[in-house]
Amino acid sequence: MADLKVQLTAPNGKTYTQPTGLFINNEFVASGSGQTITSTDPATEQDIATVHAATAEDVDKAVRAAHAALNDPKWKKLATSDRGVLMYKLAELIESNQELLATIDAWDNGKPYRDALTGDLPEAIGVIRYYAGWCDKIYGQTIPLPNKLAYTLRQPIGVVGQIIPWNYPLSMASWKLGPALACGNTIVIKAAEQTPLSILVLADLIKQAGFPPGVVNVINGLGKEAGAALVQHPLVDKVAFTGSTATATQVMKMASATLKNITLETGGKSPLVVFEDADLEEAVKWSHMGIMSNQGQICTATSRILVQKGIYDKFVARFIEEVKTTSKVGHQWDTETYQGPQVTKQQYDRVLSYIESGRQSGATVATGGQALTEIGGGKGYFIAPTVFTHVKQDMPIWREEIFGPVVVISEFGEEDNAVRIANDTTYGLGAAVFTTDLERAHRVASEIQAGMVWINSSQDCDPRVPFGGVKQSGIGRELGEAGLEAYSQIKAIHINLGNRLS
Numbered sequence: 001m002a003d004l005k006v007q008l009t010a011p012n013g014k015t016y017t018q019p020t021g022l023f024i025n026n027e028f029v030a031s032g033s034g035q036t037i038t039s040t041d042p043a044t045e046q047d048i049a050t051v052h053a054a055t056a057e058d059v060d061k062a063v064r065a066a067h068a069a070l071n072d073p074k075w076k077k078l079a080t081s082d083r084g085v086l087m088y089k090l091a092e093l094i095e096s097n098q099e100l101l102a103t104i105d106a107w108d109n110g111k112p113y114r115d116a117l118t119g120d121l122p123e124a125i126g127v128i129r130y131y132a133g134w135c136d137k138i139y140g141q142t143i144p145l146p147n148k149l150a151y152t153l154r155q156p157i158g159v160v161g162q163i164i165p166w167n168y169p170l171s172m173a174s175w176k177l178g179p180a181l182a183c184g185n186t187i188v189i190k191a192a193e194q195t196p197l198s199i200l201v202l203a204d205l206i207k208q209a210g211f212p213p214g215v216v217n218v219i220n221g222l223g224k225e226a227g228a229a230l231v232q233h234p235l236v237d238k239v240a241f242t243g244s245t246a247t248a249t250q251v252m253k254m255a256s257a258t259l260k261n262i263t264l265e266t267g268g269k270s271p272l273v274v275f276e277d278a279d280l281e282e283a284v285k286w287s288h289m290g291i292m293s294n295q296g297q298i299c300t301a302t303s304r305i306l307v308q309k310g311i312y313d314k315f316v317a318r319f320i321e322e323v324k325t326t327s328k329v330g331h332q333w334d335t336e337t338y339q340g341p342q343v344t345k346q347q348y349d350r351v352l353s354y355i356e357s358g359r360q361s362g363a364t365v366a367t368g369g370q371a372l373t374e375i376g377g378g379k380g381y382f383i384a385p386t387v388f389t390h391v392k393q394d395m396p397i398w399r400e401e402i403f404g405p406v407v408v409i410s411e412f413g414e415e416d417n418a419v420r421i422a423n424d425t426t427y428g429l430g431a432a433v434f435t436t437d438l439e440r441a442h443r444v445a446s447e448i449q450a451g452m453v454w455i456n457s458s459q460d461c462d463p464r465v466p467f468g469g470v471k472q473s474g475i476g477r478e479l480g481e482a483g484l485e486a487y488s489q490i491k492a493i494h495i496n497l498g499n500r501l502s
C-alpha cells in the first residue's frame with residue numbers, strides 16, 4: 001500500500017502491477033484518512049487487493065483538480081480533432097491491454113473471463129472510439145433572423161461527477177467517459193466499491209494516452225461517503241449516475257440542492273413478449289441470453305417473459321432445456337462456464353431471498369431455485385439459474401428487480417393484453433418483442449413504455465444507438481449522438497446587424 005501499487009497474479013496466471021491509490025491530477029495518491037476498500041474474488045471469497053477509498057476531503061481534491069483542468073489551455077484550447085486523437089490513443093491502449101483488463105474484471109466481478117474479453121472489452125474500446133470520432137463534429141447552429149445574426153455554441157458543461165456500478169466495470173466507465181471527454185468536460189469518476197480494480201489500470205492508460213492532469217480523476221470509495229460527497233460538491237456541474245433506482249432518488253435529491261444537471265440510468269423489470277408467430281427457437285435463445293448472461297446482473301435484463309397461450313407450454317419446456325444445456329455455472333476461468341458467481345455475498349443473499357419469496361408466494365420453481373455450494377466446496381456465490389412459472393402479477397418476483405439469474409414466465413391471450421401487462425410496472429428501461437408479423441412488431445414497439453425495444457433480439461446494444469429509460473428507469477440518454485446532449489450545453493449568441501434604438 002505504501003508505494004500505492006501491488007504486484008498481483010490472477011488465477012489464470014496473469015501477473016501485473018495493480019495501482020491502489022486515488023488517481024488525481026494524473027498521479028496516484030493516498031487517501032488522506034488512510035481509508036481503504038478490499039476487493040474479493042466472489043468465486044473463492046479470497047481477498048484480491050486493498051485500495052484507497054476517498055473521503056469527502058479526497059473528493060474535494062479530485063473535484064478541484066478537475067475544476068482547474070477546465071481552464072488549463074492544454075485541455076481548453078486543444079483543437080477538437082486533437083482531443084479525438086487522445087481518445088483514439090486511449091482506445092488503442094485499452095485494446096493492447098484487453099487481456100489484462102478482462103482478467104481483472106473477471107477476477108473482481110466474477111464474470112466469465114471469456115465474456116469479459118469478448119463482450120465488455122470490445123464494448124469499452126468501441127465506445128471510446130465512437131466518441132473519439134465525435135470530438136470535432138460537435139457544434140452549434142446559425143439561426144436566420146432579420147437584422148441579426150444569431151448562432152449557438154455547444155460548450156462543455158464543466159466538471160462532471162460520474163458514479164458507476166459493478167456489473168460491467170469497464171464498459172460502464174467507457175459509457176460515461178466517452179461522451180464527457182468528447183464534449184470537452186473534465187471528470188471525477190467513482191467506481192463501485194465491489195469492483196474497484198480495473199478502473200485504476202484504466203487511469204494509468206489515460207495518463208499514458210496523454211490527457212492533461214486533472215482532466216480525468218478516478219476515485220474509489222463508498223457510495224454513501226465518496227459518492228454522496230461528489231454529488232453534493234458545489235464545483236460539480238453535472239452528475240451522471242448508473243445504479244439502483246433507490247440510490248438514484250437519493251442522488252437526485254442531493255443534486256437538487258445546487259440544481260445540478262443530472263443523467264440517471266437505473267433499474268428495470270424489462271418485459272420480453274413472445275407471440276405465437278415467432279421463430280420459437282430464436283425466441284428461446286435470445287430470451288435465455290437476455291436474462292441469464294452476466295449472472296443476470298444486467299439493468300436491461302429481460303426478466304419478465306410473456307408468452308402467448310398457444311405456444312406457452314412449448315416455450316417453457318424449450319427454455320428449461322436451454323437453461324440446462326447452456327447455463328453451465330462455474331468459475332470465471334473455466335472456458336465452459338456460462339454463469340459465474342454473483343458479485344458479492346450481499347447480492348447472493350438478495351437473489352436467494354427473492355427465490356424464497358417466489359416459493360413462499362406460491363409460484364412454481366420450474367428449474368433451479370437454490371445455491372450451488374458444491375462448485376466452490378462451500379465457497380463462492382453460485383446460484384442455479386432459476387425459472388419461475390405460475391407467477392401472479394402482484395408477486396414481488398414479478399414486480400421487483402432481482403438482478404440475478406432468475407426469470408418469471410407468464411402467459412397472455414391477445415396483443416392488447418400483452419401490452420397492458422408489459423406496461424404495468426414502475427420501470428421502463430428495455431423491452432423485447434418476438435414476432436414475424438412486421439406490422440405487429442412496429443405497433444407493439446411503439447406501445448411499450450420503454451427507452452429501448454428490441455424486435456427479435458435482446459440486449460444487443462450498440463455505441464451508436466441511444467440507451468436510457470423512461471418512468472423510474474432513468475432520466476436522459478447515454479450512447480449515440482443523444483449521449484452528447486447529456487454532456488454539452490447550448491449558448492446562444494445574438495449579434496445586432498443594424499437594429500437601431502436611436
Ligand code: ADP
Pocket residue numbers: 163164165166190191192193221222223224225226227228231242243244245247248250251
Ligand atoms: P447496487 O445496489 O447495485 O450496488 P447502487 O445504486 O447502490 O447499486 O450503487 C451504484 C453506485 O452508486 C456505486 O458506485 C455506489 O458506490 C454509488 N452509491 C451508492 N450509494 C450512494 C449515495 N448515497 N450517493 C452517491 N452514490 C452512491
